Amino acid sequence: MSIKPTVQLKNVTKVIGKKTIIDNISFDIYPGEVFGFLGPNGAGKTTTIRMLVGLIKPTSGIIKICDFDVRKQFVQAMQRLGSIVENPELYKYLSGRENLQLFARMLPGVDSERIQEVIDLVDLTARIDDQVQTYSLGMRQRLGIAQALLGRPDVLILDEPTNGLDPMGIKDLRTFIRKLVDETGLSVLVSSHILSEIEMLADRVAIMSRGKIVKVGTVRDLVDALSSGVDWRVNDAFRALDIVKASPYVQSAELYDDHTIHTLMDESKTSILNESLLQAGIEVWTIERKVQTLEDLFIRLTGGDHIV
Ligand SMILES: Nc1ncnc2c1ncn2[C@@H]1O[C@H](COP(=O)(O)OP(=O)(O)OP(=O)(O)O)[C@@H](O)[C@H]1O
């Protein structure tokens, strides 16, 4: 038995002019999953999302929403999808409910009962009949999400939903998205250039840099993969470096200063490497496990791109 993905991207490329903005990316998103799209400004997050929601066409590759090809079965694919790509279009002199009613006119099968359902889902019940201009940014955000949810989509796409929110607003959004996913089994794609937010929001993360996906994994896996940094302090780091690099247990090693080598290696093999160094007449002073952050991984994977 296998669960079918709700979103599938296969070898998607977007060329604008002579520039390859999105370079052969592939990933799947599954039901009940919050998928984070992390990358610095200009990485290509919005461009990917614009292709997903059918605003622009990929130059090559396939995008499917619930098995419907976004190019060949556009209407069916879009019926399964709700999104906020730029700021949600809201009429600020109307109430939240009136906004939803207006939007619902374009959607067959959405009645006042469904409108009430999404209002409850996004926790706006108490304020829904007030004018939108009296709403906080977080409330407007949730009204936008309510709008995106009206047609009962299987996939919700939010481009940088935390933009402009304060830490409390971000925390609320996180709780809200989690509750939404648990209650509805929806797939949610959220993009952000802020690592700590994605770490909190997402189950799985795709790290994007310069139009490429450099890594996909669960937040847990990514963090686990980081625990293998080991620093070696020795009397002669130059000489030690050759031995360290030759070890089959070392993925990478770099000289930090005359006495220090940073490595990424199988932590359980430090004593074996230690012995090789001692045999070569090198004095090992200290061996230290360096706990790395997701940011270290990011910088390593992207070759120094910056991220907050
Ligand atoms: N229509 C276009 N014509 C030319 N270049 C474009 C176009 N749209 C996007 N780009 C370029 O593609 C790259 C990716 O842009 P995109 O907006 O997808 O990045 P992003 O990851 O969403 O960044 P941000 O975090 O700033 O929102 C950028 O270098 C941008 O300048």
Ligand SMILES: [Mg+2]
């Ligand atoms: Mg963007």
